Amino acid sequence: MDLWFSELHTPYVKFSIQIDKQLHSEQTEFQRIDIFESKEFGRMMVLDGYVMLTEKDEFIYHEMIVHVPMAVHPNPKRVLIIGGGDGGTARELLRYKNVESVDLVEIDERVVDISRKYLPQTACSFDDERLHCYFEDGLKFIRHCNNEYDLIIVDSTDPFGPGEGLFTKEFYGNCYKALKEDGIMVNQHESPFYDEDAFAMQRAHQRIVKSFPISRVYQAHIPTYPSGHWLFGFASKKYHPVLDFDAKRWNALGLKTRYYNANLHNASFALPNYVEELMEDVEEKH
Amino acid sequence: MDLWFSELHTPYVKFSIQIDKQLHSEQTEFQRIDIFESKEFGRMMVLDGYVMLTEKDEFIYHEMIVHVPMAVHPNPKRVLIIGGGDGGTARELLRYKNVESVDLVEIDERVVDISRKYLPQTACSFDDERLHCYFEDGLKFIRHCNNEYDLIIVDSTDPFGPGEGLFTKEFYGNCYKALKEDGIMVNQHESPFYDEDAFAMQRAHQRIVKSFPISRVYQAHIPTYPSGHWLFGFASKKYHPVLDFDAKRWNALGLKTRYYNANLHNASFALPNYVEELMEDVEEKH
Numbered sequence: 001m002d003l004w005f006s007e008l009h010t011p012y013v014k015f016s017i018q019i020d021k022q023l024h025s026e027q028t029e030f031q032r033i034d035i036f037e038s039k040e041f042g043r044m045m046v047l048d049g050y051v052m053l054t055e056k057d058e059f060i061y062h063e064m065i066v067h068v069p070m071a072v073h074p075n076p077k078r079v080l081i082i083g084g085g086d087g088g089t090a091r092e093l094l095r096y097k098n099v100e101s102v103d104l105v106e107i108d109e110r111v112v113d114i115s116r117k118y119l120p121q122t123a124c125s126f127d128d129e130r131l132h133c134y135f136e137d138g139l140k141f142i143r144h145c146n147n148e149y150d151l152i153i154v155d156s157t158d159p160f161g162p163g164e165g166l167f168t169k170e171f172y173g174n175c176y177k178a179l180k181e182d183g184i185m186v187n188q189h190e191s192p193f194y195d196e197d198a199f200a201m202q203r204a205h206q207r208i209v210k211s212f213p214i215s216r217v218y219q220a221h222i223p224t225y226p227s228g229h230w231l232f233g234f235a236s237k238k239y240h241p242v243l244d245f246d247a248k249r250w251n252a253l254g255l256k257t258r259y260y261n262a263n264l265h266n267a268s269f270a271l272p273n274y275v276e277e278l279m280e281d282v283e284e285k286h
Numbered sequence: 287m288d289l290w291f292s293e294l295h296t297p298y299v300k301f302s303i304q305i306d307k308q309l310h311s312e313q314t315e316f317q318r319i320d321i322f323e324s325k326e327f328g329r330m331m332v333l334d335g336y337v338m339l340t341e342k343d344e345f346i347y348h349e350m351i352v353h354v355p356m357a358v359h360p361n362p363k364r365v366l367i368i369g370g371g372d373g374g375t376a377r378e379l380l381r382y383k384n385v386e387s388v389d390l391v392e393i394d395e396r397v398v399d400i401s402r403k404y405l406p407q408t409a410c411s412f413d414d415e416r417l418h419c420y421f422e423d424g425l426k427f428i429r430h431c432n433n434e435y436d437l438i439i440v441d442s443t444d445p446f447g448p449g450e451g452l453f454t455k456e457f458y459g460n461c462y463k464a465l466k467e468d469g470i471m472v473n474q475h476e477s478p479f480y481d482e483d484a485f486a487m488q489r490a491h492q493r494i495v496k497s498f499p500i501s502r503v504y505q506a507h508i509p510t511y512p513s514g515h516w517l518f519g520f521a522s523k524k525y526h527p528v529l530d531f532d533a534k535r536w537n538a539l540g541l542k543t544r545y546y547n548a549n550l551h552n553a554s555f556a557l558p559n560y561v562e563e564l565m566e567d568v569e570e571k572h
Contacts, residue, residue: 004300012304012326014290018297040298040480057479060558193343193509194326221507221515221558223479228514229507263556270553272346272507272545 005036005044007051009226010194017041017051017224023118028110030162035118041224043119045086047111048161051224055121058088061188062122063260064220064268065232066092069151069184071250071265072239076150079103080178082138082166084155085111087123093153094125095255102131103149105142107162109135139165145178152179154187159200167204172211172235182238189217192275193227201231206282208235216241217279218268220259231275242266291322291330293337295512296480303327303337303510309404314396316448321404327510329405331372333397334447337510341407344374347474348408349546350506350554351518352378355437355470357536357551358525362436365389366464368424368452370441371397373409379439380411381541388417389435391428393448395421425451431464438465440473445486453490458497458521468524475503478561479513487517492568494521502527503565504554506545517561528552 006016017038024035034046042055053061066089070076077100081089085106093102106112112133115123125131134141138156152175157163165171166187175185187208190201209215212235222230234241247262271279292302303324310321320332328341339347352375356362363386367375371392379388392398398419401409411417420427424442438461443449451457452473461471473494476487495501498521508516520527533548557565 006302010326012324014300014302014304016292016300016302018299038298040296193507219507221479221505221513223513223515227507227509229509258560259558261556261559261562264558267553267556270547270549272550273547274544276547 005038005046007049010196013194013226015224015226017044024114026110026114028108030108033110033114035114045115045119047157050158052157053086053088053119053122054224055119057222057224058122060220060222060259061230062088062092063257064218065089065153065155065186065188067250067255067257067260068218068232068234068241068265068268069153069186070096071262072236072241072245073150073182073184074246074249077101078149080105080145080149080152082142082152082154082156083107083163084153086115086119087112087125089153089155090128090131091122091125094128094130096253099130103134104131105134105136105138107135107137137165139168139171142171142174142178145174147178147180149179150183152183152185154185156188159190159204167200167207169207169210172207176211176237179237183236184239185212185235187233187235189231189233191225191227191229192231192278193229197226198278202278202282205233205279208233209283212236214238214240216269217271217275219271219275220268242269291324291332293335296482299480301510301512303330310400312396312400314394316394319396319400321400331401331405333443336444338443339372339374339405339408340510341405343508343510344408346506346508346545347516348374348378349543350504351375351439351441351472351474353536353541353543353546354504354518354520354527354551354554355439355472356382357548358522358527358531359436359468359470360532360535363387364435366391366431366435366438368428368438368440368442369393369449370439372401372405373398373411375439375441376414376417377408377411380414380416382539385416389420390417391420391422391424393421393423423451425454425457428457428460428464431460433464433466435465436469438469438471440471442474445476445490453486453493455493455496458493462497462523465523469522470525471498471521473519473521475517475519477511477513477515478517478564479515483512484564488564488568491519491565494519495569498522500524500526502555503557503561505557505561506554528555
């Protein structure tokens with residue numbers, strides 16, 4: 001038996017993974033959800049045909065979207081996750097004892113249900129008392145939040161389909177409002193390599209630059225995402241991601257990680273020239 | 287017309303690129319060489335079925351294999367390239383005015399001929415008087431070199447097929463001997479992500495650690511190589527790749543690059559924990 005899942009990274013580039021078995025397939029109100037079992041990557045969640053996570057490399061995405069801002073903010077207690085129904089971002093956040101509450105706003109409750117059933121590696125924190133789930137549109141949820149959160153993590157799908165609104169100027173403005181005076185927002189920021197992704201990334205960056213005084217981009221190697229070169233956006237009211245990062249403080253927490261570390265923290269903000277240039281084009285237009 | 291080139295990155299992972307046209311195909315004494323034209327990546331060179339370079343992303347590989355050691359060594363004049371018949375490494379090296387001579391030892395002369403015909407973007411320096419080509423086995427060439435080079439760049443294929451000997455203990459020992467007392471050797475070091483690649487990488491690293499007092503690994507995002515997460519080995523008799531790197535000196539050269547820059551230089555040596563652990567396993571065995 002020779003069963004392959006394929007994803008087009010561009011109309012001309014295809015990434016394919018051999019599948020042992022399809023464990024689940026469902027069309028929800030919002031999207032199609034598939035769970036596959038694969039030899040190379042373990043279990044995988046695919047939304048509308050795009051790989052969201054695999055058991056083999058999800059640690060990279062989740063560690064980088066969580067530990068970078070958590071290591072910059074000196075005392076993050078209240079956190080909001082927009083999206084993140086697979087539970088991986090919550091898992092990493094709840095390793096911090098000082099975190100008092102995490103609100104997770106996932107538009108599609110079925111993502112949580114299916115993750116709890118098939119992806120126990122990521123969906124392992126839903127019974128934590130500090131985690132509160134809201135099955136609503138993050139775009140609407142955030143409109144009514146004022147001065148509430150230390151950190152907002154936008155763990156969204158791509159800037160089309162259900163995640164589209166999470167890349168708009170209105171949304172970023174509402175995130176700013178929902179954050180405390182020293183709050184931080186981090187979002188998944190697409191890839192700089194293929195033209196269409198880079199354009200989406202530039203557009204998101206331009207909107208964030210307009211909403212936040214401090215806005216930087218950092219990178220990671222995520223093999224199952226297009227080009228493997230993935231960016232995150234770090235937007236902040238007060239703290240600088242490198243200058244206000246205290247490696248000693250983070251190391252003293254004693255958290256064991258597989259990708260993130262204090263050296264990599266600063267290093268991840270050092271971007272290739274071609275990526276810097278994509279950002280500068282945007283910042284000049286601002 | 288729907289023509290796709292596919293490469294297996296593991297037995298279970300396939301990367302495919304839509305091809306407009308096959309421009310050349312040839313079985314030489316050493317390997318099969320194919321040149322394709324593609325929409326996404328421009329022209330591509332494929333050796334024995336593996337993508338060696340594409341016009342879209344070759345700048346990343348060639349800048350990172352050349353500028354990192356060139357920015358550490360204070361006065362590199364004589365350089366040896368083992369492999370590198372496409373000319374990209376020579377192109378980057380010859381941008382340095384202080385470089386007096388570059389010896390390029392390519393086992394397969396046809397790689398140079400075909401690159402000059404089809405890949406003028408990389409094969410643009412073969413008429414430079416400082417470049418001397420030797421069409422021999424690098425493994426044999428290096429045996430007769432003593433105290434000659436400031437820098438050796440091992441720009442090889444993978445550690446199987448014609449490139450196999452360039453990952454042996456004997457070869458690294460001879461590179462050490464061929465270098466001056468403050469010489470540096472850099473090599474392409476495979477990927478840490480997929481098990482089989484990581485194993486080859488560990489084995490190469492172990493052999494280099496045994497041959498050189500200073501041995502470090504650095505990384506780059508190369509989308510057309512397996513996993514997109516690529517490593518380079520930096521081995522040195524005297525200079526430390528980070529402590530002896532002088533950003534001001536390199537910036538003063540005024541070389542325009544698209545990937546490499548002084549911030550990225552240090553950052554590229556900050557590895558994820560899981561990669562550090564692969565290295566430590568090897569170093570403990572040493």
